[in-house]
Amino acid sequence: MATYDNQWIIRYVDDELSPEELGAFEAAMHTDPQLAAQVAEYRELKAILQERLPEDQIRQALKQRTTQLNKLYFEPGTSKPATGRVRMLRWLAPVAAAACILAATVLLWPSDYNHKLDQLGQTEMIGVTERGVQTDSLLQEAAVYFNQKQFDKALPLLNGAVVADTSSQLALFYLGIAAWHTGDVVLARSSLTQVYDRGSVMKNDAAFYMALTYAQEKNKRMALDWLRKIPTMAPEHLKSNELENLMK
Template structure:
């Protein structure tokens, strides 16, 4: 007949794996593991959770902050006796799984976005009138990563020239870089529905905005709107489709 685990056992497991046991207590605990399979299995599973979490955080810039948070939570659970340690152990396994997904999925998704994302705003052509310095200023802000300032400049251009496809297109891309996806898509759909030279580029970046939100069906739908005649944009669309 198996021996049931209790909250004290889970606390001992934590102390054993964290190296907080005295030599005598450690020897006694290891002796128990030899004769109690349930305890031995629990120690192994808990150790696997710790190893998984440690590997997930290896060389990750968020490691130190996250470990500090987990240490604080562990102390919290120790002090809050009303919270059974069995539930803490189960929660720890769940947290480790979630963290692994976040740390492995997010960097991959971010890498894909950087590969296909907006590079820079091309220098605006000579246009004459009040919009020229504003477009030049927007370009400088955009290419320096100051997307909100670029949006502010482009808003002024569009206020005076509501059908300026160049300004609308790059405002959409600035919104995209600022993760304001709904605003980005509103501008980019205007471009796609018109006759601008940016028509299929706009479709691609709409697809990319959905990719960023992990909305694969919408992403694929917009990629399918880009014909082979679109050249490089079509090739990029095909490569992005392979990431779905």
């Protein structure tokens, strides 16, 4: 933009141009998309400043509250990537100081806990025998990666299988498990909940994996809610008991 600088843009938006200047400026805007974009940006800047410069006491209070809650729910000061272990609650520290034996047990527990969760969550993806169906070929390909624990590679294939055949409970179920293994808990829960709600043969398995996603976050209440959906006569009940005992 050779002719019009920022001062011109400001004067235009703030209605400070003479009629002659205004006509020439608007004509230039029609032929110069960059000038038009800069005018739009200045309008946006003004709107944002008008909204956010005045003191907002609620936002300030919300920032303070979330800063406090961050200290409770995260571990500030941990600069290295987390290992994925389950965190020990902060309030356990004084208890541990008072009882060394208990502390030793608690300190050893997280990695063991995660290891056992992994063991409980292990499953193989069953092969698909039908031929010539697009969903099945995607599932077969996904099964190879899934069973090699390359869940990030299995995930897009399973997603493709779900898109290709929205009624495929098998694809949805394994999509949920693969998503869980890759850390996409929302996709995992969304997929597994659908499997459970649709009452497929994998309904109880879906409930078990839902419980696992919550157990990993140490959300015992939600995990138990899902475990209780598994009938005591169901084959999955044994694993369900193991998980419940583990959380105790």
